[in-house]
Amino acid sequence: MSSSVVPRTAALAALVAAALAAGLLAGSAASADPATGSAAGSGSDSAAADPAAAVRIHDIQGATRISPLVGKPVAEVPGIVTGVRAYGSSRGFWFQDPQADENPATSEGIFVFTGQGSTPTVKTGDEVRVSGTVAEFVPGGASSGNQSLTQISRPTVTVVSSGHEPPAPVTVSARSVPDAYAPAGDPAAGGSVNALTLRPHAYALDYYESLEGSNVRVGTSRIVGATDPFSELWVTVKPFENRSARGGALYNSYASQNTGRLQIQSLIPIAERPFPKADVGDVLTGGAEGPLDFNQFGGYTLTARTLGTVTSRELERESTRPQRRGELAVATYNVENLDPSDPQEKFDALGRAVVGNLASPDILALEEIQDDSGPKNDGTVDSDATVRKFTEAIVAAGGPAYDWRSISPENNKDGGQPGGNIRQVFLYNPERVSFTDRPGGDAVTATGVAREHGRAALTLSPGRVDPANSAWESSRKPLAGEFVFRGRPVIVIANHFASKGGDEALTSHRQPPNRSSEVQRLAQARSVNTFVKEILRTDRRADVLVVGDVNDFEFSATTEALTDGGALYPAVKSLPKKDRYSYVYQGNSQVLDQILTSPSIRDFSYDSVHINAEFAEQNSDHDPQVLRFRP
CATH class of the missing domain: 3.60.10.10 (Endonuclease/exonuclease/phosphatase)
Structure with missing residues (x-):
């Protein structure tokens, strides 16, 4: 690491530590409002110093994994609702700024945490203005080592108008996802990548982080992780990446992380449409579209607002041969x-x-x-x-x-x-x-x-x-x-x-x-x-x-x-x-x-x-x- 990066790394590491101490980097998924505690963060940003200043979502997300406005109040942040989660312990909604900046490292979408038992009242397509406190939520708690999810908590939401099309999704594909998985962490920060400027064209994890909270889509994709009891499955957007003999994605070294893997969940209520049942090697025909979340049990997850259908490849259970005489x-x-x-x-x-x-x-x-x-x-x-x-x-x-x-x-x-x-x-x-x-x-x-x-x-x-x-x-x-x-x-x-x-x-x-x-x-x-x-x-x-x-x-x-x-x-x-x-x-x-x-x-x-x-x-x-x- 060059010496010019170290001061910034140390400053951001200190920021993260301060946020942890203040409760702004929150704990498990069952935690209460993750912004509990006194405000903490850098005071160098003019928007942070003046909560009435014009702040856009990309200003909140910033170009690293930790928001430069963590712990700060923000007011009247504009955007279009792209998805609503009305179930579970992390209820809320995603919204996105249709006026993107020119920095590929800054996401244009973000999650708004409305509470554990508070069902969001907004709908997809609503134009909203959101005020609240910027927080970094760590699924599983800080001791888990998980990355954090940048979000707005304690929100006040104003619906300006309704019926808008969500911003056009970013297509996650074999072409867009880098082959390298992640940068090496900064030794001065205990091996953390939190303070490193995102390089979405170089590393898969940086690419996904640069889209955190944004509306994304995957096209027709092969399934590499079967539907589980929690209504989740895994696809790969890289059809030829370490493919197994039966359609999975082989994990065959610590340097081979299968960068094309992405977890899929659904925002569609089960009563309206049961989650599809799929085996490895099946195909999610039509893909999926929705906000990109980060959770404790899979990391980056496409929370599908629209979901394709499963085309079965009729995977069969294997049978071994009988032992021969003398075996x-x-x-x-x-x-x-x-x-x-x-x-x-x-x-x-x-x-x-x-x-x-x-x-x-x-x-x-x-x-x-x-x-x-x-x-x-x-x-x-x-x-x-x-x-x-x-x-x-x-x-x-x-x-x-x-x-x-x-x-x-x-x-x-x-x-x-x-x-x-x-x-x-x-x-x-x-x-x-x-x-x-x-x-x-x-x-x-x-x-x-x-x-x-x-x-x-x-x-x-x-x-x-x-x-x-x-x-x-x-x-x-x-x-x-x-x-x-x-x-x-x-x-x-x-x-x-x-x-x-x-x-x-x-x-x-x-x-x-x-x-x-x-x-x-x-x-x-x-x-x-x-x-x-x-x-x-x-x-x-x-x-x-x-x-x-x-x-x-x-x-x-x-x-x-x-x-x-x-x-x-x-x-x-x-x-x-x-x-x-x-x-x-x-x-x-x-x-x-x-x-x-x-x-x-x-x-x-x-x-x-x-x-x-x-x-x-x-x-x-x-x-x-x-x-x-x-x-």
């Missing part, structure tokens, strides 16, 4: 907080998936099996009823009568939904594979490695790996089990690493964002890697599989730590790049679930079986993984 099939599946109170339909669907889509694997490691009382926080830790209901559904679907092994956690010590006591569970088909029981395993006792008949063996099976290590605090401890297939021992370690909760969003005001959760997963990966190395020191020929929801990417430091010293290989890397994903988040198809192999397992067949993550109707938010090999 051992091992799978991992996160079944998303499964407990006996879930509808029978979910158990039946999961059972059908195990039989029909996963071809009844010999060993199935499950994640997120809850205790028998589910999220009820009553001290229950056993999960026999949950697993029994699942295995019965598999039999009903025509599958094998699986047996199972697991270890119940200490109450509320393994994270997840409070009271749910999620854990990993091994299912195995006793007609194909046997389990070597070595008693004594419990929630707090670590299994070790012994040498038996010249081969590595677990001292406890099932047993937990390194449970006293601080890496596993408030997190699921690995479950190790020893199996025998056709006379050959196989050790499987089932994992569910710490979640990404607490990480800053890709749209964070810090660039690159802070991935704070990675610290714990790194420690967890090193713990598992150390245990695998102990097995291999005992028997370098040992067949070891590390499976589960690793909650991290195949290119991450977590995966690097797991594979340290050549102890393990991430089998997902054997797939073509366009098929490497098990989860879709904010329109990014990415790897979270993995199976890693020890060096003795050289020849294998691997499949990421896409049956959930790309679909609006899901039985889990994860796709299962299957690996077949000959021990």
Whole structure:
């Protein structure tokens, strides 16, 4: 950064700090009026010094992410209403100045926050004059790391006339969105980009910020994130950007952020028009038009005043092939907080998936099996009823009568939904594979490695790996089990690493964002890697599989730590790049679930079986993984 930029950066950083202290950079979406507190901001702007002076929306928005008028009163700001949000905790409306300035960095639109329970009385097309206080609202609170939304709060609104056409939308397209995602944050401001002058022709985040609050449109676009329970979906305006084999947008490096992704919501009441149901690869025909918002759960979001229709591409759920004679099939599946109170339909669907889509694997490691009382926080830790209901559904679907092994956690010590006591569970088909029981395993006792008949063996099976290590605090401890297939021992370690909760969003005001959760997963990966190395020191020929929801990417430091010293290989890397994903988040198809192999397992067949993550109707938010090999 040049020295000429530093004084301005420091001044604006001080402005942000002052606004935070005064309550002008507000907290979560459930907060009251975000302008609460005394006024703060720079006093150098003549319009700010004189609230009666002529202030336009672009003066309020300014050329950085923080308004130069934050904390200041503004009066009689003119514009045309482009959209009204009459629901939720952030009610209000957007309006836009039809008389744009010549600076591409300054948005001509802005949100007017009318209150949590105050329904706006204006209509789209009203010409209005708005007076109020300029504020910066941070969805999720300042600690979230999210960027802020510039808005006018405590408004007084005068409708001058009605029936106007909204200002012509800016078309967001492959041509208009830069390929570079974001500028590097200023080290002097803790890595924040807030004070940097926007460069909308250079960076995608700057481009979107320069349109914050403005009327925008996307044309017919491919859907890269399925409709979720909150009536949202994701499209891409860049059809060829990191396209997956099935129509998604691959997230395959920290430098590949898929700049064409944009979240779509609707301002049309559900009673008037239900939000369309879409799967990945479908097409939003006719696109969408409306104000560009910024929210906690997706960043820049087109809040559609007009919305096209979904053209289905009839995406099918995949099925893996059955294991061949002499092949051992091992799978991992996160079944998303499964407990006996879930509808029978979910158990039946999961059972059908195990039989029909996963071809009844010999060993199935499950994640997120809850205790028998589910999220009820009553001290229950056993999960026999949950697993029994699942295995019965598999039999009903025509599958094998699986047996199972697991270890119940200490109450509320393994994270997840409070009271749910999620854990990993091994299912195995006793007609194909046997389990070597070595008693004594419990929630707090670590299994070790012994040498038996010249081969590595677990001292406890099932047993937990390194449970006293601080890496596993408030997190699921690995479950190790020893199996025998056709006379050959196989050790499987089932994992569910710490979640990404607490990480800053890709749209964070810090660039690159802070991935704070990675610290714990790194420690967890090193713990598992150390245990695998102990097995291999005992028997370098040992067949070891590390499976589960690793909650991290195949290119991450977590995966690097797991594979340290050549102890393990991430089998997902054997797939073509366009098929490497098990989860879709904010329109990014990415790897979270993995199976890693020890060096003795050289020849294998691997499949990421896409049956959930790309679909609006899901039985889990994860796709299962299957690996077949000959021990």
